Amino acid sequence: MALRSIRKVGDPVLTKHSKEVRKMTPRLEELIDDMLDTMYEAGGVGLAAPQVGILKRIVVVDVSPEQDDPFILVDPQIIETSGEQTGYEGCLSLPGKSGVVKRPEYVKVSAFDRNMKEVEYEGQDLLARAFCHEIDHLDGKMYTEMMEGDLIDNSELAEMQEQAEREAQEAQDNQEEEPRTI
Numbered sequence: 001m002a003l004r005s006i007r008k009v010g011d012p013v014l015t016k017h018s019k020e021v022r023k024m025t026p027r028l029e030e031l032i033d034d035m036l037d038t039m040y041e042a043g044g045v046g047l048a049a050p051q052v053g054i055l056k057r058i059v060v061v062d063v064s065p066e067q068d069d070p071f072i073l074v075d076p077q078i079i080e081t082s083g084e085q086t087g088y089e090g091c092l093s094l095p096g097k098s099g100v101v102k103r104p105e106y107v108k109v110s111a112f113d114r115n116m117k118e119v120e121y122e123g124q125d126l127l128a129r130a131f132c133h134e135i136d137h138l139d140g141k142m143y144t145e146m147m148e149g150d151l152i153d154n155s156e157l158a159e160m161q162e163q164a165e166r167e168a169q170e171a172q173d174n175q176e177e178e179p180r181t182i
């Protein structure tokens, strides 16, 4: 296992279509292990092979709080979507930035695992978002292409979220202070 360097926006590899894997090899297994290490080290919830310069249809995703429950998807395809979610999204290839992207609320993905066994995974919320985001990388697409509005700095986003939390807390406090009437 080893860390690989993450390609950043502007690197042409991020705009290219990745090729189907079809057959697992020791070299690709090593790539998967390295992608997991690299994702965890960078603090991301997903990573696609082209982000480490390899144009193969492989992605890893882990949205678990302990970052110990990864999905490994080889030749993934989104086979079902429903609903809609709009929220901020970031990418390890564009560090420190976020933008608003509309994604399905639910997706079902078919893929192969690292043993090339056929699998199906369902995701909602962040997991659905991560599946879509990573699979887009395999087609050379960055979230910035479908973003609503402008990129913002993550520090600015953190401030906005803190402000929203303060306001929500204040609203709750005010409500609690109101005398109860029957």
Ligand code: NI
Binding pocket: 090, 091, 092, 093, 133, 134, 137
């Ligand atoms: Ni990304």
